[in-house]
Amino acid sequence: MSVDDSLETSAEHVHTATPPLLVQTAALSTRAIRGFFRQPQLWIPGIVFPLLLAAVNSSSLSRASLIPGFPPDTSYLQFLVVSVIVQGVMFGAIASGNELTTDIQNGFFERLLSAPVSRPAILFGRIAGGWVFAAFQALLFVGILWPFGGTVRGGIPGVAVLVVMAVFLATAIGGLAAGLGARTGEPEAVQGFFPLVFIFLFMSSAFFPTALMSGWYGTIAENNPLTWMIDGARYQVIVGFDLTEAAKALGISGVLALLGLWFATTQVRRRWRVAA
Amino acid sequence: MTVDVAQRADTAGDRVDHHRPRPWSIVWRLTARSWLNLVRIPAATIPMVIMPLFFTVAFAGAFSALVLIPGYPTDNILSWMGPFAALQGAAFTGLGASFALGRDIEGGFYDRLLLSPASRLSIAGANVFFVLFRTVIPVAIVLLIGAIGGMDIPAGILAAVMLLLGAWGVAAIAALWGMGVTYRIQKQSAGGLVQVGVFIAMFLSIGMMPVDLMQGWLPHVAKYNPMTYIMELARQGFIGEVAWESTWPGLVSIACGVTFFAIFAWRMFQRVTP
Amino acid sequence: MTRAAVQPIEAEALVRCFDEIRAVDGIDIVVDKGEIFGFLGPNGAGKSTAVRVLTTLLKPTSGTARVAGYDVESQADKVREVIGVALQDAAIDPLMTGKELLRLQATLHGIPRRLAARRAKDLLERVGLTEAAPRLVGQYSGGMRRRLDLALALMNEPDVLFLDEPTTGLDPMSRRNLWEEVRRLNREYGTTVFLTTQYLEEADQLANRIAIIDHGKIVREGDPAALKKSVGSPTLRVDVADEQQAIAEQTLQAFGEERPSRVGRVSIGLEGGAERMADVVRALDEAGIVIEHMELDSPSLDDVFADATGRRLEGAADAEEPAE
Numbered sequence: 001m002s003v004d005d006s007l008e009t010s011a012e013h014v015h016t017a018t019p020p021l022l023v024q025t026a027a028l029s030t031r032a033i034r035g036f037f038r039q040p041q042l043w044i045p046g047i048v049f050p051l052l053l054a055a056v057n058s059s060s061l062s063r064a065s066l067i068p069g070f071p072p073d074t075s076y077l078q079f080l081v082v083s084v085i086v087q088g089v090m091f092g093a094i095a096s097g098n099e100l101t102t103d104i105q106n107g108f109f110e111r112l113l114s115a116p117v118s119r120p121a122i123l124f125g126r127i128a129g130g131w132v133f134a135a136f137q138a139l140l141f142v143g144i145l146w147p148f149g150g151t152v153r154g155g156i157p158g159v160a161v162l163v164v165m166a167v168f169l170a171t172a173i174g175g176l177a178a179g180l181g182a183r184t185g186e187p188e189a190v191q192g193f194f195p196l197v198f199i200f201l202f203m204s205s206a207f208f209p210t211a212l213m214s215g216w217y218g219t220i221a222e223n224n225p226l227t228w229m230i231d232g233a234r235y236q237v238i239v240g241f242d243l244t245e246a247a248k249a250l251g252i253s254g255v256l257a258l259l260g261l262w263f264a265t266t267q268v269r270r271r272w273r274v275a276a
Numbered sequence: 277m278t279v280d281v282a283q284r285a286d287t288a289g290d291r292v293d294h295h296r297p298r299p300w301s302i303v304w305r306l307t308a309r310s311w312l313n314l315v316r317i318p319a320a321t322i323p324m325v326i327m328p329l330f331f332t333v334a335f336a337g338a339f340s341a342l343v344l345i346p347g348y349p350t351d352n353i354l355s356w357m358g359p360f361a362a363l364q365g366a367a368f369t370g371l372g373a374s375f376a377l378g379r380d381i382e383g384g385f386y387d388r389l390l391l392s393p394a395s396r397l398s399i400a401g402a403n404v405f406f407v408l409f410r411t412v413i414p415v416a417i418v419l420l421i422g423a424i425g426g427m428d429i430p431a432g433i434l435a436a437v438m439l440l441l442g443a444w445g446v447a448a449i450a451a452l453w454g455m456g457v458t459y460r461i462q463k464q465s466a467g468g469l470v471q472v473g474v475f476i477a478m479f480l481s482i483g484m485m486p487v488d489l490m491q492g493w494l495p496h497v498a499k500y501n502p503m504t505y506i507m508e509l510a511r512q513g514f515i516g517e518v519a520w521e522s523t524w525p526g527l528v529s530i531a532c533g534v535t536f537f538a539i540f541a542w543r544m545f546q547r548v549t550p
Numbered sequence: 551m552t553r554a555a556v557q558p559i560e561a562e563a564l565v566r567c568f569d570e571i572r573a574v575d576g577i578d579i580v581v582d583k584g585e586i587f588g589f590l591g592p593n594g595a596g597k598s599t600a601v602r603v604l605t606t607l608l609k610p611t612s613g614t615a616r617v618a619g620y621d622v623e624s625q626a627d628k629v630r631e632v633i634g635v636a637l638q639d640a641a642i643d644p645l646m647t648g649k650e651l652l653r654l655q656a657t658l659h660g661i662p663r664r665l666a667a668r669r670a671k672d673l674l675e676r677v678g679l680t681e682a683a684p685r686l687v688g689q690y691s692g693g694m695r696r697r698l699d700l701a702l703a704l705m706n707e708p709d710v711l712f713l714d715e716p717t718t719g720l721d722p723m724s725r726r727n728l729w730e731e732v733r734r735l736n737r738e739y740g741t742t743v744f745l746t747t748q749y750l751e752e753a754d755q756l757a758n759r760i761a762i763i764d765h766g767k768i769v770r771e772g773d774p775a776a777l778k779k780s781v782g783s784p785t786l787r788v789d790v791a792d793e794q795q796a797i798a799e800q801t802l803q804a805f806g807e808e809r810p811s812r813v814g815r816v817s818i819g820l821e822g823g824a825e826r827m828a829d830v831v832r833a834l835d836e837a838g839i840v841i842e843h844m845e846l847d848s849p850s851l852d853d854v855f856a857d858a859t860g861r862r863l864e865g866a867a868d869a870e871e872p873a874e
Contacts, residue, residue, distance in 0.1 A: 059495075060485045064341070066345065067341050203337070207338050221337075
């Protein structure tokens with residue numbers, strides 16, 4: 001209801017020549033966030049699975065921290081803090097980006113297209129909806145893992161880096177999901193793509209230090225941009241706040257975010273060209 | 277008029293007698309159908325091959341340094357992670373049965389089966405039979421990667437036999453659990469719940485680490501998880517010789533799991549067919 | 551031989567509930583051998599539930615039902631041997647070919663391979679799918695699927711054939727083809743057919759006898775001609791301007807009982823039929839009513855339905871099927 005209202009209001013703004021992009025984006029992202037949280041099956045996995053894996057792996061692999069070459073003075077749970085955030089954001093952003101596919105399937109997308117809504121607002125509204133959840137996830141995970149030994153040594157600036165990285169990553173993955181959705185129009189196709197993202201994550205330093213991986217697998221992991229991003233963010237957790245490392249984490253996630261947005265924009269453009 | 281009709285019906289030469297269908301031919305025919313369904317959806321076939329491949333490579337690759345932990349049962353990470361990946365692939369295969377079942381129920385095709393005089397046991401059993409058949413694939417893939425990647429197999433052929441046995445156990449249990457839930461919910465969306473159940477059981481066991489080397493809460497859970505013993509049975513020939521004391525707890529776990537979930541699935545099945 | 555003496559379908563006080571809802575609410579049915587029995591009712595009336603109980607897919611909550619003399623509850627296996635069923639929406643696996651489905655159906659009924667092959671060939675020919683048989687069912691049209699469904703239902707030469715809304719969603723051409731096939735089956739093989747439908751025409755065209763079901767209860771039963779006759783007089787429909795509707799109703803009351811109708815139209819059962827038309831026109835004219843449209847119809851099954859339930863079936867079915 002209120003979304004429709006705000007859409008109409010913004011439509012009037014068009015006539016009065018006020019740039020409505022921000023207003024529209026805000027209205028659409030409010031709708032996106034509300035719709036997302038109203039469907040627990042979309043956001044619960046993004047919270048439960050990463051925590052479950054952290055609980056199991058930290059207990060199972062705790063002795064790994066004794067292996068020479070593992071970051072000194074670091075528990076395996078501390079090592080995992082960043083991976084939990086990255087995993088959670090991947091789950092959540094795929095689900096929220098995929099909502100665009102659902103919009104396409106049930107015709108809401110076309111309704112927006114036929115309304116005087118600025119077209120980038122349709123896309124940005126969707127993706128911006130994922131930011132709130134990503135930031136929430138990052139804070140929640142840090143808050144839950146801290147008392148169990150997942151201390152973030154970088155303190156508040158360190159946590160801030162993790163939150164911003166989560167938001168950038170949500171943009172990247174959400175853009176990828178939305179773009180794939182715009183391309184295929186099938187939510188299942190987007191879901192089916194998720195394992196590929198997971199493979200990328202696995203072939204990085206997310207679960208183990210790359211220095212301890214051998215052979216070609218280690219080489220791939222060391223040259224995986226996700227590794228650079230994760231290592232930069234992890235530095236804030238296991239050592240302390242550091243500007244260079246933070247720049248690494250945010251720089252890479254920022255570039256990924258831009259790539260995601262670019263992909264989503266081209267795919268959505270293609271679809272509404274087809275629609276027109 | 278009516279009499280005439282009755283006579284016609286009874287004397288018609290080519291009339292099909294109402295034979296009692298033979299259970300095995302039904303199981304066989306339904307298995308063949310499942311196989312055709314599988315290969316006719318390439319999207320479903322690819323994960324079946326990729327999954328065990330990826331898990332073997334990824335676990336062995338990412339966690340290769342685990343063998344450096346003092347007391348780790350093997351110094352060949354492929355020998356440890358390969359069987360784990362095979363059992364995961366087997367579990368996925370089992371889940372596939374419940375997805376296919378959900379599709380049949382939702383699409384109404386299952387009604388066609390239930391409307392026939394075929395024995396209910398053969399209709400339900402065909403699902404499990406197909407799973408056992410299909411489980412051979414992830415096991416074979418893991419063994420193939422192992423052969424290429426230099427996996428140790430001290431027990432030789434017996435190791436492979438034990439792995440297949442364990443994989444069958446896991447697949448059958450996962451399939452029966454999945455079928456039970458799917459009969460109960462009667463929708464494809466049952467798959468989510470089914471999956472969560474299976475993977476929790478897998479992860480709360482000795483997939484990555486033997487119980488003695490775990491710390492914290494997990495060893496207390498893993499010790500009582502039947503999956504731990506099935507995994508031990510399946511893996512033993514890759515990290516040492518096959519021994520009875522590593523075998524019987526797994527056999528008991530499989531027997532109990534299969535019995536328990538078969539009763540569960542059968543109970544739920546009876547809700548679908550009076 | 552003894553089975554020849556029993557009724558193909560007998561149901562007594564049959565009830566099936568889903569939680570609180572009584573989907574089938576105490577129905578009695580007797581279907582005679584060689585009959586095409588039509589079960590007519592709107593969507594959600596309980597037709598499909600009744601079929602599912604009779605075909606052993608659902609247990610009755612209470613009451614009894616026998617098909618070919620076998621109890622649907624205690625002798626379900628026997629029932630399944632002698633029935634053929636084509637369910638709503640022709641639930642056919644799209645990833646199988648027509649041929650594979652027939653072979654599977656034969657196995658499910660334990661029909662020996664050689665006989666099965668011969669029957670499959672005959673059936674495919676009969677429903678006109680011989681050429682399409684090696685193709686995946688997913689590529690079939692709606693009409694082809696229904697015909698294949700029919701062939702599958704006939705694989706075991708059933709004594710009783712159940713057709714649950716066999717033509718819903720079909721184009722008129724395919725619908726007529728299917729009707730013709732059902733008639734032929736009944737005529738040439740004496741197959742007893744139990745047919746559910748929401749289409750008046752279908753019931754009228756095919757059934758020797760129909761039962762009208764509404765809210766789980768049978769509200770009328772008999773052969774179509776007798777049922778139509780029982781409604782009595784033909785229906786006179788007069789369209790008038792809205793503001794004249796009240797006077798029109800008053801005037802027409804003198805000629806017969808009012809019947810359910812839409813706004814802007816007055817319907818009555820015209821006593822005495824066409825002979826009284828002149829009188830009607832005169833009376834309306836004298837009352838100063840402007841007639842926009844006028845028609846006289848002999849009773850239809852829809853009138854029977856309206857008489858029994860106070861509602862029309864025709865509009866309801868059309869609303870479901872805009873294509874029709």
